[in-house]
Amino acid sequence: MPAPGSVGQVATLAARLFTAQSPLRLASGAVLGPVDVAYETYGTLSAGKDNAVFICHALTGDAHAAGFHEGAKRPGWWDNLIGPGKPLDTDRFFVISANLLGGCQGTTGPSSTNPDTGRAYGLDFPLLDMADFVTVHRALLAHLGIERLLAALGGSLGGMQVLEWGLRHPEQVTNAAIVAASSRLTAQNIAFSAVARRAIMDDPDFHDGRYAEVGVVPRLGLRTARMMAHITYLSEDAFSEKFGRTPHPERDKPGFGIDFAVESYLDHQGRVFLERFDALSYLYLSRVMDYFDPFSRPDALHGVAASPVKFLVLSFDTDWRFSTDHSRRIVKHLQNAAQPVTFREIPSSWGHDSFLLPVARYHDTLRGWFGRALREGLR
Amino acid sequence: MPAPGSVGQVATLAARLFTAQSPLRLASGAVLGPVDVAYETYGTLSAGKDNAVFICHALTGDAHAAGFHEGAKRPGWWDNLIGPGKPLDTDRFFVISANLLGGCQGTTGPSSTNPDTGRAYGLDFPLLDMADFVTVHRALLAHLGIERLLAALGGSLGGMQVLEWGLRHPEQVTNAAIVAASSRLTAQNIAFSAVARRAIMDDPDFHDGRYAEVGVVPRLGLRTARMMAHITYLSEDAFSEKFGRTPHPERDKPGFGIDFAVESYLDHQGRVFLERFDALSYLYLSRVMDYFDPFSRPDALHGVAASPVKFLVLSFDTDWRFSTDHSRRIVKHLQNAAQPVTFREIPSSWGHDSFLLPVARYHDTLRGWFGRALREGLR
Numbered sequence: 001m002p003a004p005g006s007v008g009q010v011a012t013l014a015a016r017l018f019t020a021q022s023p024l025r026l027a028s029g030a031v032l033g034p035v036d037v038a039y040e041t042y043g044t045l046s047a048g049k050d051n052a053v054f055i056c057h058a059l060t061g062d063a064h065a066a067g068f069h070e071g072a073k074r075p076g077w078w079d080n081l082i083g084p085g086k087p088l089d090t091d092r093f094f095v096i097s098a099n100l101l102g103g104c105q106g107t108t109g110p111s112s113t114n115p116d117t118g119r120a121y122g123l124d125f126p127l128l129d130m131a132d133f134v135t136v137h138r139a140l141l142a143h144l145g146i147e148r149l150l151a152a153l154g155g156s157l158g159g160m161q162v163l164e165w166g167l168r169h170p171e172q173v174t175n176a177a178i179v180a181a182s183s184r185l186t187a188q189n190i191a192f193s194a195v196a197r198r199a200i201m202d203d204p205d206f207h208d209g210r211y212a213e214v215g216v217v218p219r220l221g222l223r224t225a226r227m228m229a230h231i232t233y234l235s236e237d238a239f240s241e242k243f244g245r246t247p248h249p250e251r252d253k254p255g256f257g258i259d260f261a262v263e264s265y266l267d268h269q270g271r272v273f274l275e276r277f278d279a280l281s282y283l284y285l286s287r288v289m290d291y292f293d294p295f296s297r298p299d300a301l302h303g304v305a306a307s308p309v310k311f312l313v314l315s316f317d318t319d320w321r322f323s324t325d326h327s328r329r330i331v332k333h334l335q336n337a338a339q340p341v342t343f344r345e346i347p348s349s350w351g352h353d354s355f356l357l358p359v360a361r362y363h364d365t366l367r368g369w370f371g372r373a374l375r376e377g378l379r
Numbered sequence: 380m381p382a383p384g385s386v387g388q389v390a391t392l393a394a395r396l397f398t399a400q401s402p403l404r405l406a407s408g409a410v411l412g413p414v415d416v417a418y419e420t421y422g423t424l425s426a427g428k429d430n431a432v433f434i435c436h437a438l439t440g441d442a443h444a445a446g447f448h449e450g451a452k453r454p455g456w457w458d459n460l461i462g463p464g465k466p467l468d469t470d471r472f473f474v475i476s477a478n479l480l481g482g483c484q485g486t487t488g489p490s491s492t493n494p495d496t497g498r499a500y501g502l503d504f505p506l507l508d509m510a511d512f513v514t515v516h517r518a519l520l521a522h523l524g525i526e527r528l529l530a531a532l533g534g535s536l537g538g539m540q541v542l543e544w545g546l547r548h549p550e551q552v553t554n555a556a557i558v559a560a561s562s563r564l565t566a567q568n569i570a571f572s573a574v575a576r577r578a579i580m581d582d583p584d585f586h587d588g589r590y591a592e593v594g595v596v597p598r599l600g601l602r603t604a605r606m607m608a609h610i611t612y613l614s615e616d617a618f619s620e621k622f623g624r625t626p627h628p629e630r631d632k633p634g635f636g637i638d639f640a641v642e643s644y645l646d647h648q649g650r651v652f653l654e655r656f657d658a659l660s661y662l663y664l665s666r667v668m669d670y671f672d673p674f675s676r677p678d679a680l681h682g683v684a685a686s687p688v689k690f691l692v693l694s695f696d697t698d699w700r701f702s703t704d705h706s707r708r709i710v711k712h713l714q715n716a717a718q719p720v721t722f723r724e725i726p727s728s729w730g731h732d733s734f735l736l737p738v739a740r741y742h743d744t745l746r747g748w749f750g751r752a753l754r755e756g757l758r
Contacts (some may be wrong), residue, residue, distance in 0.1 A: 127633055129535070187618035187641040188610060194642045195606045197635055198649075202599040204583055220581040227574045228607055231567060236699075239566035245672070254670065256508055256576055257661050262566040263573045270577075283635050291633065320615075 005083045006075065007042040007090050010067035011098075014038055017139040020115055024101075024136065027129035032371045034115065038063045038106020039098035042082055043090035045146070050378045052138060052146050053088060053370070056154030056161035058278050058355075059285050062105035064220050065097040066090075080358040087367035088153070092374055095358050096144065100161070101136045102128050102285050103184030104278035111212060111278045120282075122209035128284055130164040130292045137161070138169065151175035151373050153366075156322065160292055161346065163330065167294055170307040175373045177312040177366065180319055180355040182326035183333065188322070192232055193286040196225035209280055222279045223270035230269045235318035235351030237277055269373040301337035307379075311341040312369050314355075314362065321352035342369070385454065386421040386469050389446035390399065391478075391485055393417055397519040397736070399494055403480075403515065406508035412569075416519050417442045417485020418477035421461055422469035424525070424615045429757045431525050432467060432749070434476040434535030435540035437734075438608075438664050439656050441484035444476040445469075456542035459737040463749065467532070467745035470754055475523065479540070480515045481507050481664050483618070483657035490591060490657045496642040500659075501588035507663055509543040509671045530752050532745075534734030535701065538663065539671055542709065546628060548675055554752045556691040559698055561705035562712065570702070571611055572665040575604035579658045588659055601658045602649035604658050611747040614697035614730030667702045680716035686758075690720040691748050693741065700731035730747065 016036050017285070018024040023033030040063045045052060055078065057063050064083035068075050082088045084094055099107035110125035117124075141149070152173050154162040159181025166176035182189070200206060203221030207214050234242075243262035251259050258264045294300050311334055313328035326343045334341040346362045348354040354362065397403040397417050402412030409428075419442045424431060434444050445461035461467045461474055478486035481504070489504035492685050519527070531552050533541040536561025545555035561568070579585060582600030586593050605660065613621075622641035630638050649738045674678050690713055694706035701723045713720040725741045727733040733741065 081622060123635075182386050184624070186615060186630070187622040187624065187639070188613075188615040190624070190639050191606075191610045191618060191645055194639070194645060195603060196607060197609065199578060199603045201635065202603065224574060224578045224581065224603065227570075228576060231570045231574065234567075236565060236567040239570065243566040243567065245563070254666075256502075256580065260566070260569050260573070261668065262570050264571055266573060267577075281467075287633075287635060290639065 004043070006079070007067035007083050009070055010042065010064070010076070011069065012040055012063050014106060014379050015140060015143050017136065017143055024132070024139075026126055027131040030126040030128060030192050031107060031289035032108070034128060035101065035108045035136060037098050037104070037108075037136060039096060039140055040064060040066075040076075041097075041144075042066050042095040043093050045094040046072055049146055050148075050150060051092065051094050051374065052141075052149050053093045053095050054096060054141070054149050054152045055082070056133070056137070056152060056158035057097065057100065058140045058154070058156035058158045059207065059289070060273070060282075061158070062103065063097050063099040063107075064105075066095070077356065081363065081366065087363045088370055093150070093327060093370065095139070098124055098137060098140050100285070101281055102135045102281055102288070104281040105276070107136070109143050109278065110209070110284050120210070120212040123280070124194050125284065128288050130160055130288055130294070131163050131168060133288070134168060137165065138172070147172070148378055150368065151177060151379060153177040153179070154181070155179040156181055160289065165295060166309040166311065167300055167303055170303045170309045174379045175312070175369070177314070177369065178327075178330060179314045179353055180316055180322050181330070182292075182322045183295055183330045184326075185290055190290045190366060196228055197283050197286060199224040199228075200282060203219050205281065211279070217274070218275050218279045222274060222277070222282065225282060226273040226345075227266040227270040229268055232321045233353045235320065235349060238350045241349065249327050264377070268338065280290045295333045299331070304334070308339055310373070312341055313341060313343045314365065315345050316348045316351065316354040316359075316362075318349055319352045319354065382660065384464055385458070386446035386462050387441070387454070388449055389419050389421065390448065391417050391419055391442050393485060393521050396515065396517060396522055402621075403509070403518075406510040407503055407505060408560060409505040409507060411487070414480065414487045415485070416477055416487075416515060418519055419443060419445075419455075420476075420523075421445050421474040422472050423647045424473040428525050429527075429529060429754065430472050431520075431528050432472045432474050433476060433528050433531045434435060434461070435512075435516070435531060435537035436476065436479065437533070437535035437537045438668070439652070439661075440480070440537070442476050442478040442486075443484075445474070458736065460742065466742045467749055472529070472749065475519070477516060477519050479664070480631070481660055481667070483660040484671045485653070486515070489588070489659035489663050499589070499591040501591070502659075504663065505698065507667050509539055509667055509673070510547060511539050511545060511651060513544045515545065517551070523547065523736065526551070527757055528552050530556060530749065531620055532556040532558070533560070534558040535560055535731065536668055539668065540697075543671075543673060545683055545688040546679055546689065549682045549688045552688050552746070553758045554689045554691070555747065556693070557709060558693045559695055559701050559706075559731055560709070561671075561701045562674055562709045563705075564669055569669045571607065572669060575739045576662050576665060578603040578607070579661060587656065588657070596653070597658045598653050601653060601661065602658065605652040605656075606649040609645055611700045612730060612732045614728060616697060659714060662732065673720040674712045680712070682715070683718050684716055687718055689752070690718055692720060692722045693737075693744065694724050695730065695733040695741075696724050697728055698731045698733065
């Protein structure tokens with residue numbers, strides 16, 4: 001019997017949304033098929049199909065956002081948010097969470113088999129665009145027989161998908177919550193991802209992206225990439241509070257290994273990441289973020305001007321990966337187009353990672369926002 | 380004929396300061412010999428030997444701080460500061476700059492030959508302490524026949540050496556200028572260095588530190604380390620101002636190469652670094668910074684309490700590698716011991732790298748401080 005507040009045991013489902021004969025047409029013009037999507041749902045779709053909320057995950061997330069897989073000890077990555085009585089209340093909402101295109105947890109990505117060759121795509125996989133994630137999310141919605149979303153919600157890269165969805169297909173998204181995201185990465189943002197990709201591609205086991213055929217994985221490069229990224233996910237104060245200068249308890253004598261607790265943390269984060277993530281997906285998904293710049297499109301706001309979306313934009317005051325400036329820029333663009341947008345900067349000591357954590361002010365804000373959305377219903 | 384303000388052509392000199400028979404005794408108790416030191420001097424030592432200023436360099440610096448080596452097009456790394464009429468005026472001061480112990484530009488370090496084996500030390504080189512840098516600097520001073528310094532000056536790791544020198548041997552340092560430095564790295568500071576070291580040691584060409592014997596260099600790991608470090612040397616605004624989201628002019632089509640100008644910059648910084656720096660030195664010198672925590676010593680301030688040093692502590696407002704908080708901590712410790720300390724936070728948009736740049740307020744501050752030091756003379 002599941003714990004109170006848990007959606008209980010769940011399983012990831014799969015759907016073939018595009019085939020070789022009826023492929024996905026990407027923003028670049030390239031076609032891709034078949035495309036399979038891994039997804040989960042929590043709660044019950046109302047008879048009127050008017051309570052659907054779509055969750056968009058961040059760079060390294062997956063479809064398993066809530067509840068427990070059979071035999072698993074750890075719940076999904078957003079379990080603190082999603083469940084009966086939780087801010088995203090599965091007694092009231094029907095929640096859909098899908099692994100995104102280019103990912104590596106069930107949805108077609110660069111390490112999937114290329115039907116033309118019988119081998120993994122590798123770097124032959126087409127370059128993706130934020131719009132392509134949304135196209136596939138929309139195909140999943142259609143597959144589920146749902147026309148419109150009461151809300152879309154995502155953090156970081158997830159928030160960027162929500163923004164793209166709201167701008168491109170405003171008639172489909174009544175409410176759009178964009179958390180700790182950006183509409184335009186800075187040079188520093190790009191720089192961090194560039195070094196991460198460099199570390200991955202420099203790994204001799206990368207083999208120009210054909211590592212699967214060789215039977216290896218560019219583990220060292222992927223680990224370095226993840227360790228570096230984790231530095232940017234926490235605030236400097238959070239690092240100090242969590243680890244300070246505490247020595248690693250298993251250190252025998254000073255050297256170049258794991259001498260400090262913070263080094264043990266990074267080492268652990270790097271190692272566990274290897275068990276669940278794919279190096280090619282890291283390249284493809286991070287590059288989409290670099291290029292994302294929706295408000296540079298001259299017609300970016302035409303859609304919402306005709307069919308307004310109720311936007312919620314949240315930032316965290318200690319997030320230096322996507323600081324509040326990024327959120328303010330989004331808000332400014334939307335306000336310039338007279339969109340209904342609510343903005344909150346949430347105090348939280350944890351930095352970018354806050355969007356995954358049960359920060360009270362943050363969860364309260366989302367709870368209130370979802371409640372309002374339900375009362376007001378679909379547009 | 381040298382340009383006005385230049386010290387002109389210079390050459391790096393070498394001195395054997397310790398021998399196998401009379402080795403250097405390290406803070407750890409280990410002994411090391413021979414120890415050679417590479418150094419340069421600019422200006423003229425006064426008859427009273429009372430105008431000597433010692434320059435301590437940062438993590439990847441070297442002895443060549445000013446002027447031009449024969450045939451070189453680029454001057455030393457602090458040439459904007461040191462020269463006739465410059466803030467550190469070589470018409471008035473005798474300036475000494477030495478490559479530090481553990482380095483790779485002429486001073487004995489982990490890639491020097493171990494006389495016991497006839498091969499490079501590699502990881503058999505002893506772990507170093509900030510005090511060891513100072514011990515070798517002091518030996519060089521003695522070699523030059525100089526008893527006391529009018530001033531010591533350094534930025535970043537260089538500032539840490541100056542702090543250590545002032546605390547341990549206050550009678551030898553009348554004035555001590557500590558720029559953009561720290562007395563105690565944060566967990567985030569350590570984290571960045573830890574990932575850099577991980578990248579170096581993970582490189583298959585590292586060969587457990589014996590890469591010289593194999594005839595290779597862990598180029599890829601060292602490049603990744605340097606690229607990542609460079610992100611932390613500039614402020615986010617400086618990155619935006621310098622590069623923004625400008626595409627790299629030679630980009631042909633989007634991919635995972637050098638698509639953005641900022642990626643070209645990092646790539647360049649990584650590549651040129653390989654020509655001048657050694658991977659083992661990176662490990663050894665960065666680790667000294669991690670462990671440096673002088674004010675944790677119960678007797679840290681006993682020396683300066685008896686023999687005060689005139690400290691100048693400078694930070695830059697956009698430096699997020701060693702933010703002003705680090706400098707304030709140093710100031711607070713010194714003030715608690717009633718030391719004469721001047722503190723300035725200099726406005727500069729460039730972040731940590733500002734200490735190497737001709738920031739007007741910064742150079743004016745140093746010019747005034749050196750002038751005052753000269754007028755007041757040795758203690």
